[in-house]
Amino acid sequence: MESKHYGYSDKQLIRKWGDKLKSLRIEAGISQTELANKTGMSRSSITEIEKGRNFSIASLISISRSLKFLNEFEFFLKEEEHELTPMEIYEKEKKKRKRGGYKK
Secondary structure, eight states: OOOGGGGSOHHHHHHHHHHHHHHHHHHTTOOHHHHHHHHTOOHHHHHHHHTTOOOOHHHHHHHHHHTTOGGGGHHHHSOOSSOOOHHHHHHHHHHHHHHHOOOO
């Protein structure tokens, strides 16, 4: 079953993430200024993120780390049984290019 979140636009999801970050900050009892100091970001950047303005993954990671919920990204951080080496990645890409090729 597909999550209801797939029905949201990118802007709606960013807004929801901003709302969630604000909620987590408030639950932690941290002001925007304190969070800005912890992350090295400006208070106005924190405000913009909480309002659902576009923000970078680096900002999301920094805020997540400061609010102690970085583990929520476990899906992206878990180690694969066998991570590809740079050479294996290169070989896979080379095979893709050979298969696709181009026509004159």
